[in-house]
Amino acid sequence: MNSVPKKTKAITRFFPAVLLFLFATVFLYRFTDYIFFYQEKSSLFQTGFSFLQQHLERPGGFLEYLGKLQIAFYYYPLVGALIVSTQILLIVWLISGIGKKLGAENFLFAAFLMGALLFYLQTNYQYQAINNLGILVQLLLFVGLIQSKPKSEWRVVILLPVIYFLFGSFSILLLGITTVYFLLQKSWVKPALSWFCFAVFFWIGKEFLFFYTTESLLVFPFSVTTIGGQVVLFGLVILLLLFVPVFVRFRINLIERIKIRQLKLAMFSPYLILALLAVVAFQNIDEKSKHYFHAEKLFYEQKYDELIRYNYDDPTNNKLTLFLNNVALAETGRLADSFFKFRQSDDGSTLFLKWQNVNQFIRLGGYYYYAIGVINEAQRWAYEYKVIYGYTPETLKMLIKTELIKGNYRTAEKYITILDRSLFYKEDARNFRKFLNDDAAVWSDEELGKKKQQDSKLDFFVKSDMPWLNLLPVLDADSNNPMALQYELSWLMLQKDMKGIVELLPALENAGLKKIPKNVEEAVVTYKLLRVGEMPELKQLQIDPETEQRFQRYYQIYQQTRSNKRKAQIALREFADTYWYYVFFN
Amino acid sequence: MSLRYHLIYFVGLLFLFSCVSKPNGEFSKNNNPVKIYPDYTEVIIPVNIAPLNFLVEEAGDAYYLSISGEKAGSIAVSSRDGQFRFSEKKWKKLLGENLGAKISYQISVKKEGKWIQYPAFNNTVSSEKVDPFLYYRLLYPGYESWTELSIVQRSLENFKEKTVIQNNVVGQNCVNCHAFNNRNADDFMFHMRGNLGGTYFVEDGDLKKVNLKTKEMNNGAVYPRWHPSGKYVAFSSNKVVQQFHAKENKKIEVSDLNSSLVLYDVDENEIMQVPVDSEKQFMDTYPEWSADGRFLYFCRAAQIAENYDYRDIKYDLYRVAFDPEQRKFSDPELVFNAATLGKSVSFPRIAPAGNVLIFTLHDYGCFSIWHKEADLYSIDLWNLQVNKCGNNSDFTESYHSWSSNSKWLVFSSKRGDGLTARPYISFVDENGVTSKPFVLPQKDPGFYREFVKTFNIPEFAIKDVDLAPGEIRETAGKEAIQAQWATN
Structure with a gap:
């Protein structure tokens, strides 16, 4: 007699739960690990009391603190996937438990539905840890409430201000669900007092304690950005959660009654939900973001060759990816050589990022300045990012590197101390610490020494809204700066300024180049063969005759097909990575 | 239960004390001075200052400090990590017992089981008290972006700090230029920029928002100074630009057009x-009133032309006589010609006693906080003799303010790390000579090593400002009172 219910329980509860956990873990780790990369690189959790203290200055700050702690573990995507999956499973288990406690033996449909919705929300890379964490804690507290004796229920009423202080707007979920619960029990006093306590504390906090806007005191730490803009879906989940006690009491009889053999359909609903979830989740994989974040990961790891190869094998139109790719090309000395192997924007937006208050722009724009050796400006972008968005591992590393390059060791030490307080960057902090007060160590380091050597020799005011204008003063001070030369040549190619390119050839010679970079040579050949102007006298650099032959062939095909642009483009496809192709078809 | 609790407490205390070691007779001497952080050696301190907690920068297994008063009293403290934090009660008592006298610090460090005593x-x-409060703005020493800005009140007699205004209360509008009338928090003002912008005045505990910019003005009101009567506030009205250096360590150049x-x-x-x-x-910029309110001092540079070089902008110190009853000014006169020295003046500040003016002198321009070479100079207002102050360093010394008894000067200095400004306090004698300064003491002696924000515009005050967030929000939400333009 007993074996059947046990077996049924295993089939209807245990297996779906295991399946959900496994599916969520594998899916998040295998297909959407970019979520963890993005979030981990967007914040920095610090150990120590002062970091916690900073988060206790406003209601909801503690939840934000916990969220950052969770995100720190995303450093290992598998750990991130396990944490998120466990949280979702716990939420399902809690909802199911609430159902059971309130009288519904089988409350799996609603529990799995909400779990599935939360999982779907999580597949958006912007959906932050605070959301599931906030929901989980509020459900835990609600379970604590319904499992306690009626007299102890008053504790929630009394503790609501504390819960609001710790978890901010998420405490409204608890307030709402307890209100529904009490009302169903025909108790008016407890919900009324709960709301009263909440309102009084909120008013005191707003008027006398917290220097934040009324709106942010109500809403924080929730924000539309931290749920990835999925307002409707998230709102739906919250509504469903709020009315869980109602759903328990008024279950949909139709679903309850449908039976297959001896088993109710409702008991198998988790499988249906899981199957649906699998279909929807795979459709929700954001391939563009996945590509971009993988490129960004390779960039931060300074795996420039791999990044270039990745973008070559899987071409992209994403300007930020192309910007990073161009920095990688410059750092490996191939920018002017392989520039047109990748899509480029004629306005320079794949080469430079103009200053604008957009998260990714400020976060990455400084790498161009770092590449060409305008260290102050690279530092400024990282600093401004920190001021607006807070510390992140990579901006902190950039601040440390630039301070070390500038010899500002005391400030560098402060940043290293902060990095040392992170959970998973202590090794980096240790490595950076070796450079403190040791100019010789900085000079002899491959990266820092090179940048210190390149650091602007001439002072000028940086024009961050027209980044290309900063190249000339850098080259005026040091015409041998190879990075700046590559960027200037690339910018001139984008501008189709053949004269400017040809005028830079002596500088290329002085910089010690043995061979003219491929795309530059194409521009020079065009200039020469079309007799646009005088060629400068070169001592060492020579034009490869093969490039001239290639141009002749290109020009011939072009002449034959130029009446039909589309036809010409197809005919000239083999020249797609050339300067000529860019000039004629862009 | 109570007995058990007390027993545990007693055993705990006993354990704690048994762990603290101190030299018991035998020690060797080291003639090199021990380095402490912050550097509080050989400074003049006001009798009402908070404990000067510090840490010893000498590796050791245990530390022992004995402070003895020249007249009376002593404090003895042991430490395992070299940090010395003093009891406020004992500190106050010791200072109170040694007015006008010295207190001597004797440090011993235990190394490899042996105690080493360092020179005291x-x-x-000083029996001259410092004003009980210091106000400053805390912000990142950044460029053009901001998120959190707060004006903070710190008690100088203990470590209590409280937020007076934080920009988050009004959605991250910028708050700046807090200013008191005669260091009195009853007359207090600050600017707020952005969509809730205006100049906020605290008058008899009430907050009001005023729009000082009229159609006759090209630029808004910026740097304020209260007339000693409290009836007027002089402002400079500036059009400011900021640019970013590619190479220099000063990073940012802020100048007026x-x-x-x-x-x-x-x-x-x-x-x-x-x-x-x-x-x-x-x-013309940086107004400052004479103590009697009869002169308005200010900094003046030639109006720049179109293709100016920012390094050529040099400000001199001027003053103009003022009749407060008639609200009339006379002709301006030159007080200090900095340009002939190839220098530039900013932040003239006159002691309430009226005898000394201290200003910041730097190579060019008017935004000295990013000028490493910026130093403080004093002018004797009776004979106009200029002297370099004794409290300068190789790093920036910039904004400064006087205590109400004219005996203490607080100023921003970047001597700690070259980037973040900290408030330093110097004693000023009757001749305007400044003593070696000490940094604002903190409960945690290592505080400044890790704190990444800068202390901006330190101002002494004799009273507590008590603004509730709700009050600020309410005032900010109101329509600003429009100031009227007057010709006299």
């Missing part, structure tokens, strides 16, 4: 031009 150093306890002086009549709600530059040949 002293502090002189044009500026002039305006006078706001608080009672009449009227604002008028200070008529010192009818031809608009100059850029």
